[in-house]
Amino acid sequence: MADTAPPPGPQPDHYDPDWVRAKHAHERAKRLRQDAVDQFVEVTAEFSHYADDPYVERDERDPVDDEVGVLIVGAGLGGLLAAVRLQEVGITGTRLVDKAGDVGGTWYWNRYPGAQCDIESYIYMPLLEELGHVPTERYAHAPEIREHLAEIARRYGLYDDALFQTGVTEMVWDDALKRWIVSTDRGDRITASVVVVSPGSLHRPKLPGIPGINEFRGHTFHTSRWDYGYTGGDESGGLTGLRDKAVGVIGTGATGLQIVPQVGRWAGQLYVFQRTPNAVDVRANRPTDPEWAAGLEPGWQRERMENFTRVTAGAEVERGNDLVDDGWTEVAFEVTAPAVVNEIARRGGDMSMEEIVDFLYEKDYWSMQRVRDRIDSIVTDEETAEALKPWYKRLCKRLGFHDEYLQAFNRDNVELVDTDGRGIERLTTGGVVVGGVEYPVDALIFATGYEVGTTYTRRTGFDIVGRDGVRLSEKWKDGPRTFHGLQSHGFPNCFFLGYTQTGIAHNYTHTAEERARHLAYLLGQWAERGTRTIEADLAAEDEWVRTMRELAGPGVEFFRDCTPSYLDTEGDHENPDSLLAAGYGGGPVEFFELLARWRATGTMDGVTLD
Ligand code: NDP
Numbered sequence: 001m002a003d004t005a006p007p008p009g010p011q012p013d014h015y016d017p018d019w020v021r022a023k024h025a026h027e028r029a030k031r032l033r034q035d036a037v038d039q040f041v042e043v044t045a046e047f048s049h050y051a052d053d054p055y056v057e058r059d060e061r062d063p064v065d066d067e068v069g070v071l072i073v074g075a076g077l078g079g080l081l082a083a084v085r086l087q088e089v090g091i092t093g094t095r096l097v098d099k100a101g102d103v104g105g106t107w108y109w110n111r112y113p114g115a116q117c118d119i120e121s122y123i124y125m126p127l128l129e130e131l132g133h134v135p136t137e138r139y140a141h142a143p144e145i146r147e148h149l150a151e152i153a154r155r156y157g158l159y160d161d162a163l164f165q166t167g168v169t170e171m172v173w174d175d176a177l178k179r180w181i182v183s184t185d186r187g188d189r190i191t192a193s194v195v196v197v198s199p200g201s202l203h204r205p206k207l208p209g210i211p212g213i214n215e216f217r218g219h220t221f222h223t224s225r226w227d228y229g230y231t232g233g234d235e236s237g238g239l240t241g242l243r244d245k246a247v248g249v250i251g252t253g254a255t256g257l258q259i260v261p262q263v264g265r266w267a268g269q270l271y272v273f274q275r276t277p278n279a280v281d282v283r284a285n286r287p288t289d290p291e292w293a294a295g296l297e298p299g300w301q302r303e304r305m306e307n308f309t310r311v312t313a314g315a316e317v318e319r320g321n322d323l324v325d326d327g328w329t330e331v332a333f334e335v336t337a338p339a340v341v342n343e344i345a346r347r348g349g350d351m352s353m354e355e356i357v358d359f360l361y362e363k364d365y366w367s368m369q370r371v372r373d374r375i376d377s378i379v380t381d382e383e384t385a386e387a388l389k390p391w392y393k394r395l396c397k398r399l400g401f402h403d404e405y406l407q408a409f410n411r412d413n414v415e416l417v418d419t420d421g422r423g424i425e426r427l428t429t430g431g432v433v434v435g436g437v438e439y440p441v442d443a444l445i446f447a448t449g450y451e452v453g454t455t456y457t458r459r460t461g462f463d464i465v466g467r468d469g470v471r472l473s474e475k476w477k478d479g480p481r482t483f484h485g486l487q488s489h490g491f492p493n494c495f496f497l498g499y500t501q502t503g504i505a506h507n508y509t510h511t512a513e514e515r516a517r518h519l520a521y522l523l524g525q526w527a528e529r530g531t532r533t534i535e536a537d538l539a540a541e542d543e544w545v546r547t548m549r550e551l552a553g554p555g556v557e558f559f560r561d562c563t564p565s566y567l568d569t570e571g572d573h574e575n576p577d578s579l580l581a582a583g584y585g586g587g588p589v590e591f592f593e594l595l596a597r598w599r600a601t602g603t604m605d606g607v608t609l610d
Contacts, residue, residue: 030421036572056101063187074198076105089524115142198497202450212427239266251447261404396562453569479576483536503591540606551585
């Protein structure tokens, strides 16, 4: 897309709202592309090896032909939590099925050096109190998280019946049997009373559709399939295989931030190819204080998790009530609803909508200016510092935090190659071309994220055939249609976890926890009442779809002047499979409360048990 917004000139030395708006519009116009999510390459056919599992050998086994009560597709955090909450209502014998070689989901796949959670581990790592574990660090590293998820599976006996390295290929409802018939790529044929699909929200690696992507002859891999055979070392570093190599990293999102310091430490030469600068704030990780851990009262994790979501969703206005008190909550108080509430109190009167918009815009500018000033204070080369400065509203992208990323650019062997919002021009057989200059590299690491905005069944990799042969791919061709995000009419005894018309919290674990609780309630009722099927009513589903659409307005409006990203399907706000369409517009707090109220009525309104 051609630049439509002219450059606004140098940054004034004071806050000038017109200049900031013009600057945002200028940067956005450079970055916006007509092809939106189609700019990416799907990891199929000649690119399918990018999704191969580098962590385990393929384990040969005979096909399974048996019957289970509940089958959960996806043994990540969401699937594990669901299985555990089901056990708590007496539903045992759940079978987990996953393509991966073990449990863990995103933490199974993401083993890149330096990987750690970007939400505080005390609220991100599930079931801490149940397991009696307190993470060793405030933002735990991947091996600890992976081991914790494996420990959950061990404690709750979820390994016993699990099938790994197994991809579901189809699920078909048998209306006579009142059961699902599940087929897999291992030739299994499993009959299940209930199926739960928990595919994760961001799980299918994507590649940038850069001209020449299949011409490059050097070594390549995606960050979620890290090739330690090539780089040497492990998740803590020691990438000795890169010592004499020139390496290119494409992508400066949450993953890029974490790997650049590691690769920079070991590679002979590192080029970081940047399209949009990340807004990198202070991380301040630290070991867990044993005294603090010893003083935690029962119920602490739930309370802390709920508090974080209330704060980051703008529902908690008292800074003193902020339990987590980190970079995420700081930004929430800076640029979201609490800032307005506190300003109204300070002024001792109301603010018009226009005043609120202007006030938040200025607050946002200062929040981002803090981030830009931090770059100047760390990065010694002025040109590099300038190129690293982000120009968009704070919440246009997932917040970034790191205390070694910016510092990496002070190394002699690390060079930022800024593509000025336009992305890489092309790849050659031996390098990357930006602005007409070729950068020769031995290896290219794609930190380019995951598929979003494609259909649900494309992302899961299989179709679900409901009553009367209706396919989910057909029913959801214009986006998901659910009741409360979990069930879809015509698909009895089938439940969806992940981001399908649900409240989305910044802390994915909180969303997963609430979904698991609701699922456990529904299936608890199903088991208690001894019915064979449980299904959403069409009218309730239609109403929920309408509600989702009605409430989507403000979210879409917020992204209207944002730099594109996966959060807004690369600027395509009409995409029915976008995260914007998947998230309940009233916010996660309202959504979780709505579900709790619905459960409290005990009437199962909108759901038929037959
Ligand atoms: P993202 O989608 O956030 O980032 C992809 C990066 O690739 C962006 O910097 C993008 O640039 C860049 N890119 C894409 N196409 C091109 C191109 N043609 N030329 C140059 N650059 C290109 O993926 P991530 O893996 O970083 O993160 C995804 C999400 O996963 C996070 O937001 C977070 O939710 C989760 N995550 C969580 C972590 C944690 O908890 N520890 C760690 C890592 C990820 P541009 O910015 O211009 O789009």
